[in-house]
Amino acid sequence: MFTVRRWWDRYGPRFFVTGLVLAAALFLRQTQGAFVSELYYRMVQSFQPGPTPQERWADARVSELETKLVNIEQQNQKLQELLDYTETYQGELIAAPVIGRSVDHWWKQVTLGRGSTSGIKTGYVVSSPGGLVGRVIKVTPNTSRVLLASDPTSKVGGKIARNNFMGYIRGEGSDTAVMEFFDKVPDVKPGDKIVTSPVSYLFPAGIPIGTVETVDLEKSPAPEVVVKFTAPFDYLEWVVVHPFESRL
Amino acid sequence: MLRFLDFSPRFRSFCNWLIVVGSILLCLMILPTRLPGTELLGIRPNWLLIWVVVWSVKRNAYQGAIAGIALGLIQDGLTAFDGVPMVDGIMPPNFEGSEGSTTDLLLSYPSHVITLMLVGILTAKIQKQRYIQEDFISIALIVFGMAVVAETITAIQYSIQGLRNITLVWTEHQRIALSSAILSSLWAPVLYYPLNRWWEYMSDRDQSL
Numbered sequence: 001m002f003t004v005r006r007w008w009d010r011y012g013p014r015f016f017v018t019g020l021v022l023a024a025a026l027f028l029r030q031t032q033g034a035f036v037s038e039l040y041y042r043m044v045q046s047f048q049p050g051p052t053p054q055e056r057w058a059d060a061r062v063s064e065l066e067t068k069l070v071n072i073e074q075q076n077q078k079l080q081e082l083l084d085y086t087e088t089y090q091g092e093l094i095a096a097p098v099i100g101r102s103v104d105h106w107w108k109q110v111t112l113g114r115g116s117t118s119g120i121k122t123g124y125v126v127s128s129p130g131g132l133v134g135r136v137i138k139v140t141p142n143t144s145r146v147l148l149a150s151d152p153t154s155k156v157g158g159k160i161a162r163n164n165f166m167g168y169i170r171g172e173g174s175d176t177a178v179m180e181f182f183d184k185v186p187d188v189k190p191g192d193k194i195v196t197s198p199v200s201y202l203f204p205a206g207i208p209i210g211t212v213e214t215v216d217l218e219k220s221p222a223p224e225v226v227v228k229f230t231a232p233f234d235y236l237e238w239v240v241v242h243p244f245e246s247r248l
Numbered sequence: 249m250l251r252f253l254d255f256s257p258r259f260r261s262f263c264n265w266l267i268v269v270g271s272i273l274l275c276l277m278i279l280p281t282r283l284p285g286t287e288l289l290g291i292r293p294n295w296l297l298i299w300v301v302v303w304s305v306k307r308n309a310y311q312g313a314i315a316g317i318a319l320g321l322i323q324d325g326l327t328a329f330d331g332v333p334m335v336d337g338i339m340p341p342n343f344e345g346s347e348g349s350t351t352d353l354l355l356s357y358p359s360h361v362i363t364l365m366l367v368g369i370l371t372a373k374i375q376k377q378r379y380i381q382e383d384f385i386s387i388a389l390i391v392f393g394m395a396v397v398a399e400t401i402t403a404i405q406y407s408i409q410g411l412r413n414i415t416l417v418w419t420e421h422q423r424i425a426l427s428s429a430i431l432s433s434l435w436a437p438v439l440y441y442p443l444n445r446w447w448e449y450m451s452d453r454d455q456s457l
Contacts, residue, residue: 021314022318040276101292145329152413152416173420
């Protein structure tokens with residue numbers, strides 16, 4: 001008893017403080033830093049950018065429209081056949097400013113300045129002028145965290161806009177990504193537009209993703225194609241959030 | 249106020265906690281921003297790592313480890329995606345691939361806890377008195393080394409879990425480790441100078457009483 005008492009007298013306060021610190025940190029871990037995100041939102045609110053910088057995105061916008069057009073032409077041709085073709089966008093779109101970047105270089109995420117009070121939910125899909133940006137992975141009342149399509153853990157089901165060859169696009173941490181096809185010999189050439197595929201669980205069909213840069217059909221086990229994202233990940237300032245329930 | 253600070257140890261210790269928590273919050277607030285001058289090739293300084301180094305440099309390994317674990321947990325929270333289906337399940341009609349529809353990445357994801365804990369312990373274990381002078385340059389050097397160590401540990405974690413393409417991880421590692429080490433070491437004095445002044449003042453006062 002005495003030794004316990006002496007131990008406590010000596011190490012008790014330290015033990016207590018350590019426990020407190022770790023408990024606080026664990027709390028932040030479990031809530032995925034919701035408190036920090038909210039605080040950050042309050043901080044940057046005064047530095048918010050004004051209206052959208054339209055000019056800078058003019059090029060990206062044109063590219064997006066081109067991609068959409070190719071897709072729609074193809075969609076028109078095959079509308080009767082594609083009975084399971086789902087609605088591209090459902091519900092009302094939410095515009096949101098990008099207020100922060102990922103807190104670690106290995107992760108490709110952005111923080112948006114709108115959250116559950118604006119109706120955003122986890123799993124909603126984010127796009128910008130240019131095309132697909134990513135998916136909402138965490139929502140707090142005023143902020144939401146988005147996993148970019150360029151993150152190496154992100155896999156997006158995609159297809160070539162002008163035909164139906166499908167595959168998935170794996171982020172590489174930069175503004176290009178690798179697309180792997182399911183078919184052995186897909187009909188693909190540089191310049192092809194890639195859109196999200198209609199069989200993807202996590203994304204609505206038909207959102208432009210990028211343009212094919214190089215093609216390597218010899219790659220084993222599946223042909224590999226380098227895709228350049230049309231969304232300007234480095235200059236994102238405003239994005240659009242599409243309500244979407246994942247089909248899982 | 250200053251007089252009061254001088255003579256009341258309780259108030260001083262309260263202020264110390266305020267400064268510690270405040271400086272961590274400040275780091276957390278700077279982390280997602282892109283302040284001009286803090287970016288090199290799209291990489292920004294690792295503020296939490298700087299904080300852990302500044303904290304551990306004059307403390308023992310135990311204190312360094314606890315700080316590393318705590319900040320690691322917080323950073324894990326800020327990057328985590330708990331319970332979110334991650335890998336897009338694409339089911340082509342006749343593709344017998346190995347891609348699962350969803351994968352729970354929670355456990356297999358690299359953690360900042362290990363990284364920052366090791367940084368804390370290593371920094372505390374460096375025998376500064378013997379090898380390195382106590383000044384800005386040495387802090388910058390330690391931060392440089394620790395940033396490289398930290399990114400390497402992350403890269404090793406990625407390589408072990410095999411979620412990413414390994415060659416990609418290591419090319420990325422070169423880019424990230426170098427830029428992050430340079431930037432972090434250049435920005436380290438910004439955090440080190442005020443905190444060190446405060447802690448020196450604290451220990452002066454505590455000893456004189």
